[in-house]
Amino acid sequence: xxxxxxxxxxxxxxxxxxxxxxxxxxxxxxxxxxxxxxxxxxxxxxxxxxxxxxxxxxxxxxxxxxxxxxxxxxxxxxxxxxxxxxxxxxxxxxxxxxxxxxxxxxxxxxxxxxxxxxxxxxxxxxxxxxxxxxxxxxxxxxxxxxxxxxxxxxxxxxxxxxxxxxxxxxxxxxxxxxxxxxxxxxxxxxxxxxxxxxxxxxxxxxxxxxxxxxxxxxxxxxxxxxxxxxxxxxxxxxxxxxxxxxxxxxxxxxxxxxxxxxxxxxxxxxxxxxxxxxxxxxxxxxxxxxxxxxxxxxxxxxxxxxxxxxxxxxxxxxxxxxxxxxxxxxxxxxxxxxxxxxxxxxxxxxxxxxxxxxxxxxxxxxxxxxxxxxxxxxxxxxxxxxxxxxxxxxxxxxxxxxxxxxxxxxxxxxxxxxxxxxxxxxxxxxxxxxxxxxxxxxxxxxxxxxxxxxxxxxxxxxxxxxxxxxxxxxxxxxxxxxxxxxxxxxxxxxxxxxxxxxxxxxxxxxxxxxxxxxxxxxxxxxxxx
Amino acid sequence: xxxxxxxxxxxxxxxxxxxxxxxxxxxxxxxxxxxxxxxxxxxxxxxxxxxxxxxxxxxxxxxxxxxxxxxxxxxxxxxxxxxxxxxx
Numbered sequence: 051x052x053x054x055x056x057x058x059x060x061x062x063x064x065x066x067x068x069x070x071x072x073x074x075x076x077x078x079x080x081x082x083x084x085x086x087x088x089x090x091x092x093x094x095x096x097x098x099x100x101x102x103x104x105x106x107x108x109x110x111x112x113x114x115x116x117x118x119x120x121x122x123x124x125x126x127x128x129x130x131x132x133x134x135x136x137x138x139x140x141x142x143x144x145x146x147x148x149x150x151x152x153x154x155x156x157x158x159x160x161x162x163x164x165x166x167x168x169x170x171x172x173x174x175x176x177x178x179x180x181x182x183x184x185x186x187x188x189x190x191x192x193x194x195x196x197x198x199x200x201x202x203x204x205x206x207x208x209x210x211x212x213x214x215x216x217x218x219x220x221x222x223x224x225x226x227x228x229x230x231x232x233x234x235x236x237x238x239x240x241x242x243x244x245x246x247x248x249x250x251x252x253x254x255x256x257x258x259x260x261x262x263x264x265x266x267x268x269x270x271x272x273x274x275x276x277x278x279x280x281x282x283x284x285x286x287x288x289x290x291x292x293x294x295x296x297x298x299x300x301x302x303x304x305x306x307x308x309x310x311x312x313x314x315x316x317x318x319x320x321x322x323x324x325x326x327x328x329x330x331x332x333x334x335x336x337x338x339x340x341x342x343x344x345x346x347x348x349x350x351x352x353x354x355x356x357x358x359x360x361x362x363x364x365x366x367x368x369x370x371x372x373x374x375x376x377x378x379x380x381x382x383x384x385x386x387x388x389x390x391x392x393x394x395x396x397x398x399x400x401x402x403x404x405x406x407x408x409x410x411x412x413x414x415x416x417x418x419x420x421x422x423x424x425x426x427x428x429x430x431x432x433x434x435x436x437x438x439x440x441x442x443x444x445x446x447x448x449x450x451x452x453x454x455x456x457x458x459x460x461x462x463x464x465x466x467x468x469x470x471x472x473x474x475x476x477x478x479x480x481x482x483x484x485x486x487x488x489x490x491x492x493x494x495x496x497x498x499x500x501x502x503x504x505x506x507x508x509x510x511x512x513x514x515x516x517x518x519x520x521x522x523x524x525x526x527x528x529x530x531x532x533x534x535x536x537x538x539x540x541x542x543x544x545x546x547x548x549x550x551x552x553x554x555x556x557x558x559x560x561x562x563x564x565x566x567x568x569x570x571x572x573x574x575x576x577x578x579x
Numbered sequence: 580x581x582x583x584x585x586x587x588x589x590x591x592x593x594x595x596x597x598x599x600x601x602x603x604x605x606x607x608x609x610x611x612x613x614x615x616x617x618x619x620x621x622x623x624x625x626x627x628x629x630x631x632x633x634x635x636x637x638x639x640x641x642x643x644x645x646x647x648x649x650x651x652x653x654x655x656x657x658x659x660x661x662x663x664x665x666x667x
Contacts, residue, residue, distance in 0.1 A: 279607075279614075280614050281613070281617045281639055282617060282618075282639055284634055284635075284637050307614055307615075310618055312621075312622055313618060313634075313637050314633055314634040315634055316635060316637075319634065542615060545615075
């Protein structure tokens with residue numbers, strides 16, 4: 051008997067629906083049977099290049115069907131998937147290779163130059179692209195190899211290490227077991243009711259858990275996954291209609307791109323009635339984003355979700371509550387509990403801000419080779435003896451009905467004039483301004499009041515709004531202690547790698563430079579936080 | 580300056596790409612343009628050539644290479660659909 055795992059799910063589906071189309075990309079598509087054979091063949095190729103069980107294998111690739119084959123191949127080879135964002139800065143790549151003890155790095159032939167410097171640290175393998183004589187090429191090797199099944203991991207074995215770009219310091223590797231992946235798959239499939247009639251459009255990258263989960267959903271439930279690289283939104287709209295897509299997982303940054311006001315959009319020209327749901331995680335959904343989604347996809351349910359990689363996913367909001375609780379992150383996902391706790395580990399009463407604590411199936415194994423950080427975040431609680439919970443460090447609150455609200459990342463609360471201000475609440479109000487696309491609020495040190503509220507923003511027209519006009523608007527909508535003392539216009543916001551989140555750290559640094567504040571002030575501010 | 584030179588200069592100057600460029604090079608596939616700056620690329624084409632790009636024009640196939648862009652501009656010009664160049 052195979053353990054409950056992604057390889058087991060694929061073996062099952064290849065048997066149950068061998069001829070159903072599993073994945074479609076621009077150049078080719080595969081059935082479940084073909085995907086299964088390709089994964090087994092890839093595993094065998096990896097074994098022949100010397101990959102042993104438990105070895106960490108880096109994957110630095112663009113989103114292609116070949117990338118999916120490599121991810122699955124590494125799992126079937128009893129090895130551990132370590133995604134590396136393409137175009138990640140060299141010191142970070144070096145850190146991930148060293149920290150994970152990576153024995154091999156699979157990349158695209160086009161990308162070889164990006165990783166050539168690491169050839170002495172890790173074996174380089176081409177997973178997609180043209181053959182040359184210097185490097186093993188998996189698509190080429192697969193043609194001559196007999197697929198073999200030798201997967202033998204148990205559920206508790208390591209399946210993946212995902213490096214998160216924390217707000218400070220080096221990226222930390224989050225260690226994920228086969229059981230974590232299997233549980234995360236079934237929990238999400240449960241509340242999204244994923245089924246074999248689903249056609250999932252994947253605009254996400256496979257370098258983080260949210261994107262990877264789209265592959266797992268497809269394999270587990272026999273859905274079909276359509277790979278799409280979002281560039282111009284009209285191409286996405288055409289695909290949604292032509293392929294009768296039923297599921298569209300996005301992030302706030304993607305929604306902003308989809309409804310870019312600078313472009314004429316073909317949303318009216320298509321029939322999106324097949325779209326069953328849009329789900330989003332990775333940041334706040336503004337009123338504007340919700341409005342765009344509801345107007346364009348009137349038949350679709352909207353799932354607002356929240357999670358951190360340490361526990362994959364924590365909450366989702368029932369779509370029926372999106373109008374009455376638009377800013378809520380909802381309630382705990384199945385098989386998990388989420389608490390708001392004070393510093394003593396007691397549950398906070400409603401409407402009191404505390405730390406978000408996650409308990410249940412999706413709690414990962416900890417940080418890879420980092421016992422100190424692991425001990426801080428992965429801790430026990432007297433109420434649940436013998437169990438490990440994730441103490442997220444994030445600030446949240448619960449309302450009288452039990453709905454949860456994200457308040458801030460732990461180190462981002464702004465302390466001003468005796469108040470503790472949530473950047474999220476400031477941002478939510480700033481983006482209500484009709485000209486503003488996105489906003490990032492943060493603290494600026496000010497001796498007389500502790501900290502000032504500052505807010506960076508982007509506009510539809512990419513032009514600044516005169517400060518006195520914007521301030522007047524905000525004064526009418528926010529309590530005075532929450533009105534930003536500094537408003538900094540950005541033409542566009544930087545995004546972290548291709549994980550698709552706003553790069554708050556860089557935005558804050560750039561804003562500090564523009565405000566003429568030096569790095570010492572930034573450092574002081576973060577120490578005090 | 581030819582249309583091709585104008586487009587070439589934009590990719591060199593605004594996008595800062597220093598590698599090889601030729602008319603049929605797929606700028607999106609080679610990631611010279613990404614989902615962020617492709618919007619600026621479209622706006623530039625509209626403003627610089629004084630053409631109105633409608634929703635059906637604003638698709639990958641029309642904007643992914645110099646030759647596709649030039650073909651699109653030519654069609655727009657032939658149809659006499661050029662407006663006044665807009666101030667940037």
